[in-house]
Amino acid sequence: MNFSDLNIENKLKRSIELAEFKTPTPIQSQSIPISLEGKDVLGTAQTGTGKTLAFTIPMLNKLLKDKKAMALIICPTRELATQVMEIVLKLNIREIGIGNALLIGGESMQKQLRQLKKGARIIVGTPGRINDHIERKSLNLSRVNYLVLDETDRMLDMGFTPQIEIILKFIPKDHQTLLFSATLPENILKISQKYLNNPERVSVGSLSTPIEKIKQETFQITADKKYHELINQLVERSGSILVFVKTKHGADKIVKRLKYDGHKADAIHGNLRQSKRDRVIRGFRNGNSRILIATDVAARGLDIPVIKHVINYDLPQVPEDYIHRIGRTGRAGKDGSALTFLTNNDRNMWRSIQKLIDPNFKTFQEIEKNRSKKNKKDKKSFNKKKKFRDKTNSKFKKNKRFNKKENNQRSKFKDKKKSFKKDHKRSKFKNKETTAGYTNNPKYLDKIKEQNKPETEFKKFYSKGKKKFKNRSRKRPKNFSFKKHKRK
Incomplete structure (x- = not known):
């Protein structure tokens, strides 16, 4: 057609x-x-x-x-x-x-x-x-x-x-x-x-999968080494490059550093006036600047056929934006490449991006968990007692009369056990000696006197002041001093 x-x-x-x-x-x-x-x-x-x-x-x-x-x-x-x-x-x-x-x-x-x-x-x-x-x-x-x-x-x-x-x-x-x-x-x-x-x-085509002709790569890196690796990638790669960052401030900062290092670069983000935006895009299309640093404002609808490489300096806030970002290259059937910098903080977002691209995607950890679950199911511990119970139960089921007798005997034994426990508790409670509680009530103290403890012990225990120290056989000497030990 x-x-x-x-x-x-x-x-x-x-x-x-x-x-x-x-x-x-x-x-x-x-x-x-x-x-x-x-x-x-x-x-x-x-x-x-x-x-x-x-x-x-x-x-x-x-x-x-x-x-x-x-x-x-x-x-x-x-x-x-x-x-x-x-x-x-x-x-x-x-x-x-x-x-x-x-x-x-x-x-x-x-x-x-x-x-x-x-x-x-x-x-x-x-x-x-x-x-x-x-x-x-x-x-x-x-x-x-x-x-x-x-x-x-x-x-x-x-x-x-x-x-x-x-x-x-x-x-x-x-x-x-x-x-x-x-x-x-x-x-x-x-x-x-x-x-x-x-x-x-x-x-x-598929709504979530990126264009097949785009070569996708990832680079594991720490946040402090990102810029140095970006310089390496810019030197290695030929043709125009679109670099995506999170913030407007970040875009301006990277452009300043790139210009200082001798690279032709421009930034595009929401804070620019329309005339400035148009001038930046025109310069990028004409090849005046080889590198364009952009926020997600430029991720959609930016149709510049000259873009050969996309570098995700920062991951997007929304997984869908990843597809639109890398879609800036490989347009109209041309080949393109997309490189993504990944730090330890990007794990969750990168996992969700991969699940968007491939709904059947599973991480290595998830695969390992599934394997361990399967192994646990296969290697169940052999319980001899359980097997013996199953056999005995099957024998008892065959003889119904024996089953009834057995059940009656068990119920009688349970009742005896319960009654024994109750009696034991009561006897324990009866034999238990009541201890004196901390109270100022004199009536309560009189009751305690009548119990097992003799009056002398009671007086010794409840007497106040210096009296309780007078009854002691050993007396502390008047001239008492600690020996001083010098450090060697």
């Missing part, structure tokens, strides 16, 4: 040829015919498989047929929104000429307002900025009949669910929805049930 075989407008066919899109990818060949029929689509595929073109072609075809219609594409990040707009502009040549607007944070509001006033029919943006325009009443979504939710799992992870629901309230009920996602967790399925109308399910 080629793009020329699709049932689309001739103008759009020409623009696809000029953009040099020749053979469709599996996700494109499966989803485009369905969406051209006007059906809702729930599409899942790995990153770098051409999902953007899968919803852009049917969108432009629909807007060419219906000149009053509008399309809205919602993306999780500014980078992804700008990349989607780039593909839209590639296909939206002069012959087609449909007005468009890119609504993202970090860019001037005045420019966006001018684009909307001109009558933009293709709206690409992030949830936050789209909501800003709805509140300003500068964006009217009453004519939107084509809605795309791109990288929906990422949007939900970033907490955009309430904002998306507000946007959907302003879109008419009679519209076509295309939901694309790299993974398909339960919250995505709930949204699809709520907002999609009998969607056609399109799935390409």
Whole structure:
């Protein structure tokens, strides 16, 4: 199947040829015919498989047929929104000429307002900025009949669910929805049930396994030696390298150290202005800087074909992000490599990442535990007494009368044993001599006098002051001194 075989407008066919899109990818060949029929689509595929073109072609075809219609594409990040707009502009040549607007944070509001006033029919943006325009009443979504939710799992992870629901309230009920996602967790399925109308399910490849052409490696290391090993890897590897770190501060710190050591590097994270982000990505694409240090902001939607290597300097916070990180390399069928630094603190996260990639994955410790359990079951200790009891019980069962007699004898013996124990306790209690308790009650003390102890002993015990010392036979000498021992 080629793009020329699709049932689309001739103008759009020409623009696809000029953009040099020749053979469709599996996700494109499966989803485009369905969406051209006007059906809702729930599409899942790995990153770098051409999902953007899968919803852009049917969108432009629909807007060419219906000149009053509008399309809205919602993306999780500014980078992804700008990349989607780039593909839209590639296909939206002069012959087609449909007005468009890119609504993202970090860019001037005045420019966006001018684009909307001109009558933009293709709206690409992030949830936050789209909501800003709805509140300003500068964006009217009453004519939107084509809605795309791109990288929906990422949007939900970033907490955009309430904002998306507000946007959907302003879109008419009679519209076509295309939901694309790299993974398909339960919250995505709930949204699809709520907002999609009998969607056609399109799935390409495994959702959790990374692309096969990516060579994955791990490197056991301590935290203090990470940077030195990073330098070694940068020297050994050729081509552009994308390094993922946890924090924005960490990204800036590593860039400073790399520049000091003579490496061309740039950082990309959430604190940068949009103009600065665009400049960094442009420089990385053109080869001005070979190394790009990024946080997870760049993990999804960053389509830079020149990336040959991905290094996970730090592990991601969410296991799914590992797949999206390494998906930045090996795009469009090319080979790629991914190296992950692992410290002792990363064990639990790495285990969960491996279980995500392979649900049947078991650690060495788990395998050993299972083996030990099996061995314990096989090597049960042989109990002779138990076997003898089983045999005797089987003999007793054969002779019922003997069993009854035996049971009666046992019950009699038990009763005797109980009565003997009770009598023994009582006798013990009777013979027990009552000891004097600590009390000031004189009546109680008189009772104690009448008991076994003689009065003399009682007086000696309860007498106060110096009297009890006078009765002693041995007296302490008046002149009493300790001998001093000198250390040798």
